[in-house]
Amino acid sequence: MPSLDDFSVTRKWPATRPDLLQLYSLATPNGVKVSIMLEELGVPYEVHHISFDSNDQLTPEFVGTFPNNKIPAILDPNGPGGEPIALFESGAILLYLAEKYNQFLPQDLGLRYTTLQWLMFQMGGIGPMFGQVGFFNIYGGKDFEDKRPLMRYVNESKRLLTVLDKHLVGKDWVAGSEYTIADMAIFPWIRNMIVRYNAEELIGWGQYPEVSRVLSQWLQRPAVQRGLLVPAR
Structure with missing residues (x-):
């Protein structure tokens, strides 16, 4: 029967508790x-x-198990049929966990x-667009004299926020009254736009009162507060 030792990632990051789900990630x-x-x-x-600083995600051990060389990734020793499963792509992982435990979907x-x-x-809009705002506003792209790339992604981010803000009117959460994996996927990126990308003024944060309301509510959840610190910086 397959075991965690069969996965190359465990050669560099051995499991001290091989009976537990293994998370490979960064905050x-x-x-x-x-x-x-x-x-x-x-x-x-x-x-x-x-660690991105040491390019852990590009090592043969990591790529041998997770070929897209991105985080997060998981190795679940108790996957379908009782056999281990390795998964990458955050959306796929959320869906897998929701279906396995029959919660939040x-x-x-x-x-x-x-x-x-x-x-x-x-996955298709907020993540890619917000990430480009971060790149062009505070990372490598901030030194580009031509600000058209930045504004292209700012304008699309504002459009996405407007769509979400209108949708949230009269709703507790993105899917309605029920808290789901959609909230867990969307709100880390919205939080990042403010606390990490310094884009509050760029996106006109005050124009999205419904998004702000639900973000504040989301940040009050104890599990969110814990999860935002994993792994510790």
Whole structure:
């Protein structure tokens, strides 16, 4: 029967508790999606810090298990059929955990697909667009004299926030009254726009009162507060 030792990633990051789910991550907006989900579930897990400074994600051990060389990633010793499974892509991991533990993804098909719709909205829109704002505002792109690339991504980010703000009117959470993986996917990126990318003024944060309301509510959840710190910086 396969074991965790069969996965190359464990050669560099050995599991001290091979019976637990192994999380390979960093406290980025994508990374904390999964740690927040695990904290919300109350599932015990072992975390391994993947350092971008030392290019851990490019090592043969990491890529041999997770070929897309990105975080977060998980290795679950108790996957389908009782066999280990390795997964990358934060959205896929959220969906896997939601289905495995039957939480944070509605059973009602209408609400289920609404949740998945907004999960894809984050993965295909919010994540890529907000990330480019961060690059051009505070990282390598900040020194570019031509500000058209920055403004292209700022304008698209503002459009996405406007879509979300209108949608949230009269709703507790993104999918309605139920807290779901869509919230866990979207709000780490919105928080990052403010606390990390210094883009509050650029995006006109005051124009999105509904997004601000739900973000504040989300940040009050104890599991969110814990998950945002995993792995410790």
